[in-house]
Amino acid sequence: DTGVSQNPRHKITKRGQNVTFRCDPISEHNRLYWYRQTLGQGPEFLTYFQNEAQLEKSRLLSDRFSAERPKGSFSTLEIQRTEQGDSAMYLCASSPDRVGNEKLFFGSGTQLSVL
Amino acid sequence: AQSVTQPDIHITVSEGASLELRCNYSYGATPYLFWYVQSPGQGLQLLLKYFSGDTLVQGIKGFEAEFKRSQSSFNLRKPSVHWSDAAEYFCAVAPGEYGNKLVFGAGTILRVKS
Numbered sequence: 615d616t617g618v619s620q621n622p623r624h625k626i627t628k629r630g631q632n633v634t635f636r637c638d639p640i641s642e643h644n645r646l647y648w649y650r651q652t653l654g655q656g657p658e659f660l661t662y663f664q665n666e667a668q669l670e671k672s673r674l675l676s677d678r679f680s681a682e683r684p685k686g687s688f689s690t691l692e693i694q695r696t697e698q699g700d701s702a703m704y705l706c707a708s709s710p711d712r713v714g715n716e717k718l719f720f721g722s723g724t725q726l727s728v729l
Numbered sequence: 730a731q732s733v734t735q736p737d738i739h740i741t742v743s744e745g746a747s748l749e750l751r752c753n754y755s756y757g758a759t760p761y762l763f764w765y766v767q768s769p770g771q772g773l774q775l776l777l778k779y780f781s782g783d784t785l786v787q788g789i790k791g792f793e794a795e796f797k798r799s800q801s802s803f804n805l806r807k808p809s810v811h812w813s814d815a816a817e818y819f820c821a822v823a824p825g826e827y828g829n830k831l832v833f834g835a836g837t838i839l840r841v842k843s
Binding site for chain 2: 618647655656662670705707719721722723
């Protein structure tokens, strides 16, 4: 068990550019979540997957955001035409079964800075 | 809608002193409550959770929390703080054991002075 892995750890981009983050969940975990955390705030739910199916999306997830989880393994989160307001820590978490919340394992996050 | 309030943005305690971090929630039904800790450069780690039953729950690292329905609170406590406890602590609520998302408070940063 190597934990939830997120890459890159840090990303600096210019406004208007596209960025993509990757999350590798713990093996065999069928649920995968994305959260966003801005400075001075707690994490906010963005979306989650049950295997390869994206089952829920927050209203925070604008049209510029898209998440995928092909084959129910790793997941990617893409932000198109980044804006300065997208600067945040993007956290990924996974859980092994339907009792999801009590066994939510978080990665260390990807820190995005949009200049 | 669920919400979580952590009234204290920063708390400083002396090493060896007791600690209490406050958390108040707003939720219509019986909530599922959690405390997470986040150290710099680290992911969130679950300290403890309350689903039902005994309102005093024990967690890892010597932490405990008490659920008080009448006060809509779920305060985190530790009798003797260690320097390694310095971190940010988040209270969270979920709509149920099978809930799909957590609603987090804004966090409390704990500083420990020697």
